[in-house]
Amino acid sequence: MRRTALFDVHSHLGAAFTDFAGWSMPLRYGSDLAEHHTVRESAGLFDLSHMGRIRVSGDPAFLDWALVGRMSAVKVGRAKYTMLCHTTGGVLDDLVVYRLAEREFLVVANAANAAVVRAMLGEHANGYAVRIDEQPGALIAVQGPMALDVLGTGADLPYYGIRPDRLDGREVLLARTGYTGEDGFEIYCSAGDAPAIWEWAAARGARPCGLACRDTLRLEAGMPLYGHELSVRSTPFHAGLGRVVALDKPDFVGAAALRSVAAAGPETLLAGLVTEGRRAPRAGYRVLHEGTDVGVVTSGALSPTLGHPVAMAQVPATLAEPGTKLAVDIRGTRVDAEVVALPFYRRTR
Amino acid sequence: MIPENLRYSRDHEWLTEGSPATVGVTAFAADALGDVVFVELPEPGTLVKAGDPCGEIESTKSVSEVYAPADGEIIEVNVTLSDEPGLINTDPYGAGWLFRLRVTGDPDLLDAAGYTALVS
Known part of the structure; x- marks a missing residue:
């Protein structure tokens, strides 16, 4: 079982662990209901280091081809929710893609699909001048109406924005994204810094929260979970997410199938x-x-x-x-x- | 952790000594379930056989059956659980009890040492 950089921190907190896509992840630390309410009312702290993080460097036209959205139109310092589809139009994963620089993107995939996303991006990259690398490190989320107070920075960061920042003197990428239906931030940091940033955020009032409440939070917020609302057997249109498909792009993986579903209606x-x-x-x-x-x-x-x-x-x-x-x-x-x-x-x- | 004065089923339920016996789920089982949000219990007067499903415990993530730990008749259920199902988590050996059972025959149960061995 794979462990994140925060495994020892979770153990010390008495977390109940679960096997999630081959990772040993905290399911809950105490009461999953209390953790859920904490995110709705103040601030919760999540370890999301199991999620796939893929750095794509080079020609922005590559992601316009490989993914259903128009990634080349995303401004530097902003993110977009998008999907990787099969040529059949079936969803292989839903993704958040951050544009870090003109020719630099960070693709965040579900843990269970990370290997598939890396492989498919590699396959689709044929003919494009791009590099595809795994991005090591850790991912910590602070979610809830008090998230801004916990971090003490980020008030001017727009929703779905990302920028380099410092937390407790440590360099991070700070993004205003999440999967809970609340305001919140996701913090991309080095594995070495992760325990210190976690302890710092906890000391400033964020309560450790496990994957159990993450699921009820996203469900209330109507957000899809791959393997439940999304699968390779159905298209983004079947999930009511046809808006993420840029049908007016010249061509992209899955375009023919997706155009036909869009025309006929799912x-x-x-x-x-x-x-x-x-x-x-x-x-x-x-x-x-x-x-x-x-x-x-x-x-x-x-x-x-x-x-x-x-x-x-x-x-x-x-x-x-x-x-x-x-x-x-x-x-x-x-x-x-x-x-x-x-x-x-x-x-x- | 595991009370010495109770008897235990292999389905992680506890019973008091004698008959009628009070029945509940163990702290081990309650922890594994997560926060309980709904409990369905049999009607008083229901006759059960050991191992029969006779109710349900729902947590946020899952649904588990309640099994009769012995042959007998349900004579009372813990009605407080319909409003406060979380008592199963906070006080599994006390206010979180499930039902009282008039035990017939000689049930096949574990003592505290036997149950400790089962869960360790």
Whole structure:
């Protein structure tokens, strides 16, 4: 099992660990609900060093070809949410790509897909003057309405901005990005500096949070998780994320397939569901419409913030409109569900 | 950590001595579940056989079955858990108890030493 630079820090804090894509990662330190609420109300501290970090140097046209977005249009010091698709249009991973300089990009991939992303970028680079390298180091997130107070810097950094900065005297790349639905920052630093930056942020009021609450936070925020809402068997359009595909680019990997889905419209769509009671629809549960099996739940949980179950599900496009009455088979019991617009939770501050 | 005065099932439940017995889940199991957010328990009067699924414990991440640790009749359930399911995490051997069981026959259970060996 692979360990991040913060493994000993997590052990010392008494974390419960889980195997995540071959990495031993903290699932929770104590109560995952308390960790969830901390991120909504003050500031949580996450180790995300398992995520894939790939440095792409050279011709910006390469990423316009390899990815679905128009990366060459991203300004230096800014980031874009995008995807790597198969030629079939299926999603291989969703990514955040930062432009660090005119000819310098940082591609951040899901841990489980990091090897695939590196391999596919390498394959697509044929004919382009680019270098593709793994970026070593650590990744720490500080998320929540008090994140800015914890860091004491970054107020002038726009959402989806990135810049070199110093935290506690240590050089970092500071990005205003996250996966929780709150304001927050992601800190790219060296492995050697990671424990000191972690302790510094914790001492300034950020509470260590594990992957369990990261999942409920992103679900409430309506954010997709690869392997649940996104897969190689469906396109960005099926996840309601067609906006990330720059269809007007001349050509790119997956263009023909994606243009055809965009023109015809996807047959199924990702929908937000809310249900009564406290039993949550879970990934894999069947979705019913007037008694007929029409779809499948991709993620679901009892929302800690809202107090009722929320779920995302892949359903026929004709049944994805907010207000549509559906049902979910929860372990043999049919529970009424209603389609609602995503996200379930939107921050107000 | 593991109370000496209780009996244990291999499904990580504890029972008090004698009958009726109070039944709950062990701290080991509660820790593994994470924060419990919903508990479904059998109706009082339900007759159960050891190993029968007779309820559910849901945490934020997962759903686990509750198994009857012995043959018998459910005579009372902990109604407080419907409003405060987190008691299973905060006080698994006390206020987080699940139900009381009128035990029939001679159940196959572990003592504290046996359960300690099971989980270590």
